[in-house]
Amino acid sequence: MPTPEKNTTDSVLADHRRELILDALEKGGQCRVSDLAQQFSLSPMTVRRDLQVLEEQGRLRRVHGGAVLVDSEIDYPLRAREGQTQKQRIGRHAAELIRNGMVVYLDSGTTAMELARRIREGLPDVYHLSIVTHGINLAMELAGHPAYDVHLIGGELYRNGLATVGPVALAQVGQLHFDLFFMGARGIDLEAGWTNANQLETQLKHAAIERSRQVCAIADSTKWGQRGFVSIVPFERVSTWVCDDDLPHNARTAAEDAGIELLLAS
Known part of the structure; x- marks a missing residue:
């Protein structure tokens, strides 16, 4: 027995x-x-x-x-078409936080891609900018702006996110320092905090958070009340949240109570 x-x-x-x-x-x-x-x-x-x-x-x-x-891990092209207008607004609004001389880390994801597209257009009064990302397609997009330095984190391919993950990626991020981390999320609620669908990529988000002076969440209003597979950080851990103006009142109150600067893109 x-x-x-x-x-x-x-x-x-x-x-x-x-x-x-x-x-x-x-x-x-x-x-x-x-x-x-x-x-x-x-x-x-x-x-x-x-x-x-x-x-x-x-x-x-x-x-x-x-x-x-499982279905929560939707293919990238499908996610890119969901709420595209809101993501574009968030991307343009988030770009206003970038200052000359910054070192910025961009998460992978469809909202981060809209931010990358805005950066590629050129930012007013931003002549020197270093951008680090593990998003493969983001790096390709940003390569179109020759005046900004772009650093792509290496590692194992995460196909559904068009990104790199794994020990090599973690080691590289662990050697760097960032002024600002633009973090995406698959879900947000008060109990689980900011959540993600992929465990390996979540480890990379943790590493970027630990190396960043400020963390700015870029997540649209449909993420509120949703919960991804893995918790990233508690709700109050981010300093700023850029969202669309369809965000419900209880989410706005929660952000205020948590001391999060909420920027609504309309």
Whole structure:
């Protein structure tokens, strides 16, 4: 008969194994049972059981021969079309916070892309600017402005975010200092704070926050009351929040109570 200690150990090992499976899934967006079995030296039956448990937890969806991320991890092109007008307004308003000589970190994401597009147009009285990002498409967009320095963080490819993540990316961010971090989020509520859909990218957000003088959230009003898979930081941790003016009254009150400077883009 198994001892309580053995049951506890087995449970910890299983939890760790499933986190590794989720990490692999987050990097590629989808995984095959055979590939997971080979990568982690597991039997296909063990992988299938783990996928079943993770599906029951709402963390993935099983398909024939493997698994895919749950629907909360929407493909980038689909996210880019959602609320585009609001994101454009937020991007233009957020750009007004940038000052000459700053070192700015831009998160990946569709709202950050609108900010990058505004920066590419050129900012008044900003002649020297260093921009760091792990967003691959953001770096390509910003490359169109030759007067600003652009630094792309390297690392492993996170396909659904068109971004880099992982240990190499974390190490690079950990060596830098930023005046301002423009942070995106997949959800916002008072209990969970600012949340994200991808665990690996959330680690990078943490690192950028720790290296930044100021943190400015760029998130539209539809994110209020939503909750992503992973918590980034408590609600009150950001100093500024740029949002569209459809933000409900209770969210505005919550920001004021938390000491967050709320800037509404209309």
